Amino acid sequence: MKRYEQLAQDIADMIKTGVLAVGERVPSVRHASKTYRVSPSTVYQAYYLLENRGMIRSRPRSGYFVCSQPQQAVPRSKSSPHTLKFTDVDVSELVFSVLGSLRDPDIVPLGSAFPNPTLFPMSRLARSLANATRTMDLHSVVAHLPEGNQDLRRHLVQRYAIANVQVPLEEVVITDGALEALNLCLQAIAKPGDLIAIETPAFYASLQALERLQLKAIEIPVDPHDGIDLQVLAKALKKHPIKACWFMTTFQNPMGATLSDDKKRELVSLLTRHQVPLIEDDVYNELYYGRQQPKPAKAFDSEGYVMHCSSFSKSLAPGYRVGWVAAGRFSRQVERLKLMTTLSASIPAQLAVADYLQYGGYDRHLRKLRHTLEVQQNQMRTAIDHYFPKDTRVTRPEGGYFLWLELPENVDSLELFNMALQEEISIAPGPIFSATRTFRNCIRLNYGNPWDARIERAMKTLGKLASSF
Amino acid sequence: MKRYEQLAQDIADMIKTGVLAVGERVPSVRHASKTYRVSPSTVYQAYYLLENRGMIRSRPRSGYFVCSQPQQAVPRSKSSPHTLKFTDVDVSELVFSVLGSLRDPDIVPLGSAFPNPTLFPMSRLARSLANATRTMDLHSVVAHLPEGNQDLRRHLVQRYAIANVQVPLEEVVITDGALEALNLCLQAIAKPGDLIAIETPAFYASLQALERLQLKAIEIPVDPHDGIDLQVLAKALKKHPIKACWFMTTFQNPMGATLSDDKKRELVSLLTRHQVPLIEDDVYNELYYGRQQPKPAKAFDSEGYVMHCSSFSKSLAPGYRVGWVAAGRFSRQVERLKLMTTLSASIPAQLAVADYLQYGGYDRHLRKLRHTLEVQQNQMRTAIDHYFPKDTRVTRPEGGYFLWLELPENVDSLELFNMALQEEISIAPGPIFSATRTFRNCIRLNYGNPWDARIERAMKTLGKLASSF
Structure with missing residues (x-):
C-alpha cells in the first residue's frame, strides 16, 4: 500500500468509527502534513481518494468535510441524497x-x-426454426448486416406500436440477447473513467459491464414499490458529470419495482433536460400479471435519449440469443459497434423468432x-x-x-x-x-x-x- | 485425392515452378500416359481440370499449352523498420x-x-438444425454458459487433433463468429492506449477493433508469399512495449500470404520469449488448395501464448455466427468476457453445426x-x-x-x-x-x-x- 493510501485508510477508519463525525471538518492539509509527517501532496492524494470514495467533500475555501455515510440499505426505506458514492x-x-x-x-x-x-414453447419454436431455414433467402445472410432480419424488426416495431410506443424501423438493431444490446449502448456513449448512474441494488451484469469498461458507478437507491429515487437522481445530475443512466424501469432485477407512468415520464424529461441518455433494460416487460402491459420509459421519449433494450430470452426463446435495441439518436453508433464486434445475430435464430411471432401464437x-x-x-x-x-x-x-x-x-x-x-x-x-x-x-x-x-x-x-x- | 487430380497437381506444380514455361506445349496425352503410367482417360481428365483452372489451354490439332499467367509478384509492403509508426x-x-x-x-x-x-450446404445444414433442435436438451440452455455446446467443442478438439494440434477441451470457447473471438481476445489482454502489432495490409476488422478499444497500432509489413516480416517484428518487440500481435498466418486477408511451418514456429518462439500473446486469426485455414492443410501457429505453441480464433462462417455456415477460440493461458479471461458481453452463442446454431460435423459430410x-x-x-x-x-x-x-x-x-x-x-x-x-x-x-x-x-x-x-x- 502506498503512503497516501495508508493515510486515506487511517482517515477512513476514523470516519467509520465515528472519531471524525459526519459534517466535521477534516484536518487541513498543512495540519495533516505535520501530524502524519508526510508531504502536503501525499495528503492531497489521500483526500482526493477519500473524496472519490464519497467519504469526504471539499467546500470552496473551507477545506474538506466528512460526508454522511450510506446506511445499510433496507428495502422499504429510501437512502438519502448524501449517501452517493463513486465506485x-x-x-x-x-x-x-x-x-x-x-x-x-x-x-x-x-x-x-x-x-x-x-415454461417455453421450445418444440413449437423448433418447428418455426425448421420452417424458416428451409425457405431461407441466401442473400439475406449478408443483406441485413448488422441490423438484422427485416421481418423480425417489423414485428418488433408493430409490437411497440400496439404498446403505444412509436419506434421507426431504422432505429431497431437485433442483438445477441439483451445483454449485448446493453453493452453496445454503454460502449456507444461512455469511455473509460466516465461516471454511470446505476440502481442499488442493481442487476449484476450492469456492474460487470462497468467493471469491464472501467467506468465508475454512482448508485441511485431503488424503492421496492416505486423504483429509483428521482430526487436523488436529480441532485446527482446537477452535481456530477453523469454520462448515462442504466436503469430497469419495469420489474427491476432484483427488487421487482416498477416506475409508474408518471415517474417514467418525469425520468425521461429530467434526463432529456440534462441531455443524459437512458439505457433502459426492459427484459421483463412482457411478464406482467396485471391487466395492462407497463409502458417503457421509451414511450415518453420524444428527443431520442432513451435506448430501449430487450430480448426474447425471458419470454419466449431462452438460448436463442435474440435481443434488440431501439437506440434513439444513438442508433447509428450502436449499429456500427454491432458490426464491428459480432457482425450480426445468428440468422436461423432470428428467422425462427420472426416465424413464431407470425404463426406461433406468442400472445x-x-x-x-x-x-x-x-x-x-x-x-x-x-x-x-x-x-x-x-x-x-x-x-x-x-x-x-x-x-x-x-x-x-x-x-x-x-x-x-x-x-x-x-x-x-x-x-x-x-x-x-x-x-x-x-x-x-x-x-x-x-x-x-x-x-x-x-x-x-x-x-x-x-x-x-x-x-x- | 484421385489419380487424375494427382496428375493435375503434379503438372500444376511444374507450371508454378517454371518447369513448364508459359506458351510451352504440355506433353501429349500419349506421352503423358506412358510417362506417368496412367490411362489416357486419366490424362484427359487431368488436362481438363487444368484447363478449367485456366492453367492450360487447348489449341485445335496442336495439343495443350501453358497459359500466360498474370504476373504474380506483388512486391512486399514497403515500410521498413524505421518507418514504423504508432498510429x-x-x-x-x-x-x-x-x-x-x-x-x-x-x-x-x-x-x-x-x-x-x-457454395455452402445450406439445406443440409437446415436439416441438421431441425434434427438437433427437435431433440434439444432443455437443461443445455444454461448448462454450457458461456463456453458453448459440449459436442461442438469436442468435434473442434478432434479436428485440431487430426491437424496435429493438441488443444485441451477446457480451452475452447464458442463465440458469435470469429469476429467476436478476436475482439474478446483483444479485450482480455489490452487496455486503452496499449500498442498492438498488426499486419500491413491488414484485415480491416482488426483496424476497427483497435479504433474501438482506443489501442495504438504498429504495422508490420506482409510479403505476399512469405507473410509478415519477422525481422521487423523482432526489432519492434525489442524496442516497443507491444502488448499483443493480431496476425493472420494462413491465407492472410487481403494478401493471401501464408507463413511456412518454420516461420510459424519462429514466430511463436519469438513471441513466447517476449511473453507477448498472438491473436491468431485463422478463418481461411480450411480453404487450402494444396495437398495438406496448413498448420496454424497454435500448433507450435507450448506455453499457451497463442489465442487461436476461427469460425464456420467461411467454410460451412455463413450467417449462423458460430466461431470459437482456443485461447491458451488466457482462456479463463476470454470465457469470462464472453459471459459478460453476450452470455453465449445461439444454441440452435451450435447444435446444427455439431450435428452437421457428425453426420453431414463436412470433409x-x-x-x-x-x-x-x-x-x-x-x-x-x-x-x-x-x-x-x-x-x-x-x-x-x-x-x-x-x-x-x-x-x-x-x-x-x-x-x-x-x-x-x-x-x-x-x-x-x-x-x-x-x-x-x-x-x-x-x-x-x-x-x-x-x-x-x-x-x-x-x-x-x-x-x-x-x-x-
Whole structure:
C-alpha cells in the first residue's frame, strides 16, 4: 500500500468509527502534513481518494468535510441524497462463483437468473426454426448486416406500436440477447473513467459491464414499490458529470419495482433536460400479471435519449440469443459497434423468432406464462411465510420471477450461499447486486421453476439455514 | 485425392515452378500416359481440370499449352523498420461506406468479404438444425454458459487433433463468429492506449477493433508469399512495449500470404520469449488448395501464448455466427468476457453445426469447396490478364478467395471504388486495409462467386475503368 493510501485508510477508519463525525471538518492539509509527517501532496492524494470514495467533500475555501455515510440499505426505506458514492466496480469474482453454482443440474436453481426452459414453447419454436431455414433467402445472410432480419424488426416495431410506443424501423438493431444490446449502448456513449448512474441494488451484469469498461458507478437507491429515487437522481445530475443512466424501469432485477407512468415520464424529461441518455433494460416487460402491459420509459421519449433494450430470452426463446435495441439518436453508433464486434445475430435464430411471432401464437403463450409465474410467486411467498425467520421481509412484484428477501440483520447472505450450496441449493446473495457490496442480509430467489416437492424441500432447508444465524 | 487430380497437381506444380514455361506445349496425352503410367482417360481428365483452372489451354490439332499467367509478384509492403509508426486508428468511416455498397443485390460483390452462400450446404445444414433442435436438451440452455455446446467443442478438439494440434477441451470457447473471438481476445489482454502489432495490409476488422478499444497500432509489413516480416517484428518487440500481435498466418486477408511451418514456429518462439500473446486469426485455414492443410501457429505453441480464433462462417455456415477460440493461458479471461458481453452463442446454431460435423459430410463438402474456389481463382486471374492494365500485379494465393491487385501507380483505388459503384460493381480499395491509408493503388477482389457472364462483364468494366487513369 502506498503512503497516501495508508493515510486515506487511517482517515477512513476514523470516519467509520465515528472519531471524525459526519459534517466535521477534516484536518487541513498543512495540519495533516505535520501530524502524519508526510508531504502536503501525499495528503492531497489521500483526500482526493477519500473524496472519490464519497467519504469526504471539499467546500470552496473551507477545506474538506466528512460526508454522511450510506446506511445499510433496507428495502422499504429510501437512502438519502448524501449517501452517493463513486465506485470502482469489482464484483465479478463473486458473480462468477454464484453463476458457477448453477451449472450442475442437481442443484436447485433458486439463485438462477433464468426461468425454467420448460415454461417455453421450445418444440413449437423448433418447428418455426425448421420452417424458416428451409425457405431461407441466401442473400439475406449478408443483406441485413448488422441490423438484422427485416421481418423480425417489423414485428418488433408493430409490437411497440400496439404498446403505444412509436419506434421507426431504422432505429431497431437485433442483438445477441439483451445483454449485448446493453453493452453496445454503454460502449456507444461512455469511455473509460466516465461516471454511470446505476440502481442499488442493481442487476449484476450492469456492474460487470462497468467493471469491464472501467467506468465508475454512482448508485441511485431503488424503492421496492416505486423504483429509483428521482430526487436523488436529480441532485446527482446537477452535481456530477453523469454520462448515462442504466436503469430497469419495469420489474427491476432484483427488487421487482416498477416506475409508474408518471415517474417514467418525469425520468425521461429530467434526463432529456440534462441531455443524459437512458439505457433502459426492459427484459421483463412482457411478464406482467396485471391487466395492462407497463409502458417503457421509451414511450415518453420524444428527443431520442432513451435506448430501449430487450430480448426474447425471458419470454419466449431462452438460448436463442435474440435481443434488440431501439437506440434513439444513438442508433447509428450502436449499429456500427454491432458490426464491428459480432457482425450480426445468428440468422436461423432470428428467422425462427420472426416465424413464431407470425404463426406461433406468442400472445397466447405469454398469457399462460404470466399466469404460471404469478401462481408460482404465491407458492414461494407462502413457503417463505412457513419456513423463514419471522422478521424476514419480502417483495411482492407485479411481474417477472424474482423475490427479494431482507433477512434478519445478523444473517450473512454470502455465508448462507455457501451453506445452501452444501445442501445443493443455489441462491443469489445480496452483495452481488451492489458495487459497494451492501445488502449483506438480503437474497434474491427465482420462482421461475414449476413448484414441486423438490423446491418446497429446498425452501424449507433454506429457511432453516437462515434461522441458524 | 484421385489419380487424375494427382496428375493435375503434379503438372500444376511444374507450371508454378517454371518447369513448364508459359506458351510451352504440355506433353501429349500419349506421352503423358506412358510417362506417368496412367490411362489416357486419366490424362484427359487431368488436362481438363487444368484447363478449367485456366492453367492450360487447348489449341485445335496442336495439343495443350501453358497459359500466360498474370504476373504474380506483388512486391512486399514497403515500410521498413524505421518507418514504423504508432498510429491512432481511424478507418471506420471508409470501411462502412464500402460495406454499405454490398447490401444491394444488384451490385456485383467483388468487394465483399463473404463467399457466395450458394457454395455452402445450406439445406443440409437446415436439416441438421431441425434434427438437433427437435431433440434439444432443455437443461443445455444454461448448462454450457458461456463456453458453448459440449459436442461442438469436442468435434473442434478432434479436428485440431487430426491437424496435429493438441488443444485441451477446457480451452475452447464458442463465440458469435470469429469476429467476436478476436475482439474478446483483444479485450482480455489490452487496455486503452496499449500498442498492438498488426499486419500491413491488414484485415480491416482488426483496424476497427483497435479504433474501438482506443489501442495504438504498429504495422508490420506482409510479403505476399512469405507473410509478415519477422525481422521487423523482432526489432519492434525489442524496442516497443507491444502488448499483443493480431496476425493472420494462413491465407492472410487481403494478401493471401501464408507463413511456412518454420516461420510459424519462429514466430511463436519469438513471441513466447517476449511473453507477448498472438491473436491468431485463422478463418481461411480450411480453404487450402494444396495437398495438406496448413498448420496454424497454435500448433507450435507450448506455453499457451497463442489465442487461436476461427469460425464456420467461411467454410460451412455463413450467417449462423458460430466461431470459437482456443485461447491458451488466457482462456479463463476470454470465457469470462464472453459471459459478460453476450452470455453465449445461439444454441440452435451450435447444435446444427455439431450435428452437421457428425453426420453431414463436412470433409466431402470442403473438398468440393476448395476445388471450386481454386477454379474460380484461375478464372479471375485470367480475366485480369485479359482486361486489366498491362502492368497490373496480382497475387496467387494457395487458398481462400481473395486476390490482391497492385494497379499502376497512378490509379487511385478510392476513386476507382466510386467509379465502379456507378457501374454497380463493388471492390475493396487498398486504404481500408491500412491504419495509415496506404495501398492507394491496390484493390482486393473476391472470387468466392460462381463465375458467370455477369462477373466476366464486371471484370471487363473494372479493367476498363482502371485503364482510364
